[in-house]
Amino acid sequence: MRLRVSKAEALTPSIRLIRLEAPDGAPLPGFDAGAHLELEFGAGAATVQRKYSLVSPGAEWGYYEIAVKRNEYGRGGSVFLHDALAVGDLLEAGAPVSEFRIARDGRRFILIAGGIGITPMLGLAAELEQSGLPYALHYSARSEAEMALRERLPQGGHGTVSLYFTGAAGAARMDVAALLDGCAADKDAHVYVCGPGRLIDAVRIAADERGIREHRIHFESFGPGWEAGDEKVRLTLTESGMELDVEPGTTLLDAMEAAGAWIASECRRGECGACITSYSGGQPIHRDSCLTVQQRASSFCPCVSWAAPGEPLLLNI
Structure with a gap:
């Protein structure tokens, strides 16, 4: 569905509140507490999809509100929504998705x-x-x-x-x-x-x-992001023999897919474990939210994690 930006204001120096409404003022699909909205928009030369939690009341179906933190070391979406998005702009969005619900057996x-x-x-x-x-x-x-x-x-x-x-x-x-x-x-x-x-x-x-x-x-989680100290990573895919140099600003998963490697994936936020890959060398920097300490000794989530520079990260793909 297409949504129009009806409000955009700074909540803090780094967080911006964005209100979205239907261009014709029609009611919007309702949602459960904890739901998120996936937006699609052009950030530079690329079209990106990003998920943001809804902060507007679920009973208020006339608009959606999201709060976005500006991340200089992210993938560019938050910078666009802070620096380029203006009231009146149109964005594409999917229906709200609820994956963070209240447990019904909880007391x-x-x-x-x-x-x-x-x-x-x-x-x-x-x-x-x-x-x-x-x-x-x-x-x-x-x-x-x-x-x-x-x-x-x-x-x-x-x-x-x-x-x-x-x-x-x-x-x-x-x-x-x-x-x-x-x-x-x-x-x-x-x-x-x-x-x-x-x-x-x-x-x-x-x-x-x-x-x-x-x-x-x-x-x-917030999905993939980078830190100021991140440096270029050398990947070696041991089964295919492929070698890749990956700069901060793209995920290791995206880089491997762009080079023709196939890796199962789903959430791309380091939560579901669909992309878990074993490694046999290098120094991974784990940023997932699904692997245990024991699993991290031999496994890696390329959708969000990174690696130390120098020695290649050997992925068993």
């Missing part, structure tokens, strides 16, 4: 958000509040000025909200291990986390150490 919920990871949590917390189910929302950002959508945090009586500032001297930081203490014994407790890969990893590791079953841990 208590812990919601953990890091930075822009607050976006799906707003809907989840609102649904829990309306359902009368107890929850605790923990939201971490670098500073108060960078804590987007703070005014939309729930104020009701069924849950608690705790805020943390990682860049403030002497401020209390989120202790993930402490948050999960007690969950192992409470079989009805479910944990939701969205944010940087390091935060998701910390939650998964803490949950594993406490014997919390995987089906009670729900996470949503």
Whole structure:
């Protein structure tokens, strides 16, 4: 479906709120809490598809709202939506997709958000509040000025909200291990986390150490991204003999596909594990959210992960 930008405003120096409506003002398809919207647009010479969590109320079907963090080391989509997109522009979008739903067997919920990871949590917390189910929302950002959508945090009586500032001297930081203490014994407790890969990893590791079953841990990542220190990677595909040099700005999966290699894939966000590939040499930099520590010793997700420069990364493809 085609949507028109009816509002675009800065929430913080790095996060922009974008409101989308039908060009003719018609009602839009409804969605569940935690749903995301996939947009298609031209960013430079390329046409890209990007997924963004909806922050507008699910009951409000006259518009969709997303909050986008500008990422200089991303794939270009967020930079376009910050720097080039204007009110009145048209974008193509699919119907909202719900993959981050409230577990129906849950009776208590812990919601953990890091930075822009607050976006799906707003809907989840609102649904829990309306359902009368107890929850605790923990939201971490670098500073108060960078804590987007703070005014939309729930104020009701069924849950608690705790805020943390990682860049403030002497401020209390989120202790993930402490948050999960007690969950192992409470079989009805479910944990939701969205944010940087390091935060998701910390939650998964803490949950594993406490014997919390995987089906009670729900996470949503930001997909592939790059860091300032990333350098060119040399790939060697051991079965085909193909060698590739890949620069930051494209994923290893995309580079291999462009060169003619076939790798199974699905989410392309390091969550589903469809693209898991074994490796036999090199120094991978894991950025997935699906592999265990043990699996990372020999396996790799090329849709989001990277590798150290120098020694080639040997993928068994």
